[in-house]
Amino acid sequence: MDIFDFSDGREGYYGEYGGVFLPEILHATIEELLVCFRECKADPKFWQDYVSLLQNYSGRPTPITHLENLSRQLGGAQIYVKRDDLNHTGSHKINNVMGQGLLCQRLGKRRVIAETGAGQHGFATATMAAKFGYDCKIYMGAVDIARQRPNVFWMENLGAEVASVEDGQKTLKDAVNACMRDWVTNMADTHYILGTACGPHPFPEMVSWFQSIIGMEAREQILKQAGKLPDRVYACVGGGSNAMGIFQGFFDDDSVELIGCEAGGLGVGSYMHSARLAYDDATVGVAQGYKTYFLQNDEGNMNETHSVAAGLDYIGINPIFSYLWEQGKVRFEAATDSEVKEALKLTMRTEGLIPALESTHAFVMAIKEAPTMAKNEVILINQSGRGDKDIFTIADALDDSKWKSFIAGKADQYRAEKK
Amino acid sequence: MGLQAYIEERKKDRDLLVMAHVVCGYPSFEDNMQELEIMAEAGVDLVELQFPFSEPSADGPLFVKANEQSLKSGTTVDQCFDFMKRASERFPFKILMMGYYNTAFKMGEEVFVNRIKASGGVGYILPDLPVEESSNLHKLSEQAGIEPIILMTPTSSDKRLAILGKASRGMVYVVARKGVTGSKTNMGDDVISLVERCRQHTDVPMGVGFGISCKADMDFLRGTADLAIVGTAALKTWESSGAEGLRVFFAELMA
Ligand SMILES: Cc1ncc(COP(=O)(O)O)c(C=O)c1O
Numbered sequence: 001m002d003i004f005d006f007s008d009g010r011e012g013y014y015g016e017y018g019g020v021f022l023p024e025i026l027h028a029t030i031e032e033l034l035v036c037f038r039e040c041k042a043d044p045k046f047w048q049d050y051v052s053l054l055q056n057y058s059g060r061p062t063p064i065t066h067l068e069n070l071s072r073q074l075g076g077a078q079i080y081v082k083r084d085d086l087n088h089t090g091s092h093k094i095n096n097v098m099g100q101g102l103l104c105q106r107l108g109k110r111r112v113i114a115e116t117g118a119g120q121h122g123f124a125t126a127t128m129a130a131k132f133g134y135d136c137k138i139y140m141g142a143v144d145i146a147r148q149r150p151n152v153f154w155m156e157n158l159g160a161e162v163a164s165v166e167d168g169q170k171t172l173k174d175a176v177n178a179c180m181r182d183w184v185t186n187m188a189d190t191h192y193i194l195g196t197a198c199g200p201h202p203f204p205e206m207v208s209w210f211q212s213i214i215g216m217e218a219r220e221q222i223l224k225q226a227g228k229l230p231d232r233v234y235a236c237v238g239g240g241s242n243a244m245g246i247f248q249g250f251f252d253d254d255s256v257e258l259i260g261c262e263a264g265g266l267g268v269g270s271y272m273h274s275a276r277l278a279y280d281d282a283t284v285g286v287a288q289g290y291k292t293y294f295l296q297n298d299e300g301n302m303n304e305t306h307s308v309a310a311g312l313d314y315i316g317i318n319p320i321f322s323y324l325w326e327q328g329k330v331r332f333e334a335a336t337d338s339e340v341k342e343a344l345k346l347t348m349r350t351e352g353l354i355p356a357l358e359s360t361h362a363f364v365m366a367i368k369e370a371p372t373m374a375k376n377e378v379i380l381i382n383q384s385g386r387g388d389k390d391i392f393t394i395a396d397a398l399d400d401s402k403w404k405s406f407i408a409g410k411a412d413q414y415r416a417e418k419k
Numbered sequence: 420m421g422l423q424a425y426i427e428e429r430k431k432d433r434d435l436l437v438m439a440h441v442v443c444g445y446p447s448f449e450d451n452m453q454e455l456e457i458m459a460e461a462g463v464d465l466v467e468l469q470f471p472f473s474e475p476s477a478d479g480p481l482f483v484k485a486n487e488q489s490l491k492s493g494t495t496v497d498q499c500f501d502f503m504k505r506a507s508e509r510f511p512f513k514i515l516m517m518g519y520y521n522t523a524f525k526m527g528e529e530v531f532v533n534r535i536k537a538s539g540g541v542g543y544i545l546p547d548l549p550v551e552e553s554s555n556l557h558k559l560s561e562q563a564g565i566e567p568i569i570l571m572t573p574t575s576s577d578k579r580l581a582i583l584g585k586a587s588r589g590m591v592y593v594v595a596r597k598g599v600t601g602s603k604t605n606m607g608d609d610v611i612s613l614v615e616r617c618r619q620h621t622d623v624p625m626g627v628g629f630g631i632s633c634k635a636d637m638d639f640l641r642g643t644a645d646l647a648i649v650g651t652a653a654l655k656t657w658e659s660s661g662a663e664g665l666r667v668f669f670a671e672l673m674a
Contacts, residue, residue, distance in 0.1 A: 024546070177475070286521045
């Protein structure tokens with residue numbers, strides 16, 4: 001299956017989803033990007049450079065871990081985890097960022113901009129910019145800055161400028177708009193490093209291509225370690241880049257079921273969630289440069305979204321997934337905030353793993369379904385990131401009194417220093 | 420009379436026409452109506468009514484805020500069309516719908532075109548809809564007798580301008596500089612040569628916009644452009660000095 005072969009259809013379209021919906025002023029820029037990307041994709045040397053960069057800088061290939069304790073406790077399928085949390089900067093975001101960093105060299109641009117939600121993509125971009133010597137500006141919603149301060153701290157210390165986005169809902173989608181506004185002004189020397197498989201063509205294809213390294217590694221590793229292909233693969237879906245990454249490794253294996261796990265937030269009917277496909281609330285629309293399912297009202301204005309995981313708190317979904325969902329190729333489910341908290345506690349206690357709140361959405365679904373499967377069946381979860389960045393949110397969620405008194409003590413100390 | 424004929428007719432008396440802009444429902448429809456009265460008094464030739472959208476990614480800070488506030492106060496598409504109808508019946512200037520494509524997409528392209536027509540509008544500007552994606556909408560527009568306004572920009576190659584020129588109807592919106600709406604444009608030779616380049620690819624009149632704020636800009640554009648498009652500067656004036664300020668603003672601009 002090659003969803004990126006557009007010879008029979010419209011370039012950049014997956015079924016009726018995708019496309020390029022941008023102001024005319026960006027036409028030449030997006031064309032230039034497309035041409036450069038096509039050259040990179042056709043050049044085996046580019047991919048070799050990319051892989052060796054990630055090996056030497058980010059610790060790839062990331063391993064696969066068999067969760068023996070959790071599997072035993074649940075009494076069903078054997079659960080394996082692809083450890084993309086072990087990347088430098090702590091998530092899969094660095095794969096895409098290093099790829100676009102190399103591509104940016106070929107474009108000859110010296111400045112990069114990026115949106116970020118959880119801050120993982122911004123953190124990875126700031127790291128890459130420091131290494132490659134690019135000027136770097138990260139746009140981040142004010143709400144996300146408030147809940148992900150540790151990543152902001154690192155971005156700034158890595159030399160990036162972090163701009164607080166104060167319009168709209170002050171979250172990821174508004175940071176995307178802010179990037180678009182920067183890009184229409186500075187496109188001559190600036191590349192926009194979109195952090196997920198959304199936005200105008202070629203971003204969904206390009207980001208998916210860079211992330212496909214996850215699935216390539218994972219397929220080989222699971223065959224070796226489990227002795228068979230997985231029966232089900234679970235990945236969380238914000239925009240859809242880590243899920244596209246791991247799923248692509250199994251697109252040609254019809255026996256493997258692919259499950260995208262969205263943010264159910266406060267649950268069905270709450271209208272406080274980010275589940276575009278798992279729930280019935282989203283409809284097809286055009287925004288942020290592409291056509292897909294959006295959480296929007298009848299007039300096409302976007303609804304408020306919510307998730308305990310900032311990185312999943314987004315209105316739209318990768319257009320490739322809208323198509324694959326309609327084709328029945330990928331199943332979509334949603335995990336609620338409270339299920340995520342429980343799954344996180346369970347995973348920490350039984351396995352000593354701390355998945356990011358985003359990744360924990362995939363754990364929720366796997367933990368739910370594993371007991372209904374046979375002991376010789378195999379589950380593979382993509383752990384897209386690690387949870388230490390979420391310490392403030394998790395401490396809040398767990399209502400950890402010792403953490404709170406530590407923070408209060410720190411605050412007193414800083415206040416005293418100020419005087 | 421089509422938009423092009425209208426512009427040519429008005430240009431018999433004045434060498435540079437003016438297109439103004441309001442964001443529907445911001446600060447309120449009553450304020451909008453008062454703004455339009457002042458624009459009509461001043462002799463404004465065309466007005467674009469922006470339908471608010473939640474993701475106005477081609478707009479600068481002031482219009483972003485206006486879109487957001489308008490939606491927050493409950494502005495609907497029905498109200499915008501109703502306002503368009505009242506305004507088109509009341510004022511001599513012609514009216515264009517301006518907004519983002521999702522507004523049209525959600526109601527359906529045919530409904531969109533027919534509602535503009537029924538509300539007395541003569542065309543629309545959808546800055547995030549590229550020509551590649553417009554063929555059905557353009558066909559429907561032609562049948563309904565309204566005009567899709569094409570944007571030409573400083574980054575458009577000659578090859579691209581040729582494509583845009585072929586699709587142009589009524590008038591062209593020449594974007595004077597890179598960036599979003601709102602900040603100042605330094606009117607210079609590059610603006611003149613851009614308009615000249617655009618004219619090589621179409622015969623429709625040229626409106627120049629993005630950052631036009633004063634009489635000096637108007638004087639600069641005279642002889643180059645057919646229309647000056649004034650957006651943010653007028654809203655800024657309305658916010659800072661109300662009806663009287665806006666009256667002075669347009670009087671000076673169009674003196
Ligand atoms: C650890 C982690 N996983 C997943 C996501 C969601 O993005 P995507 O769906 O593109 O993988 C994010 C986004 O910030 C993230 O930080």
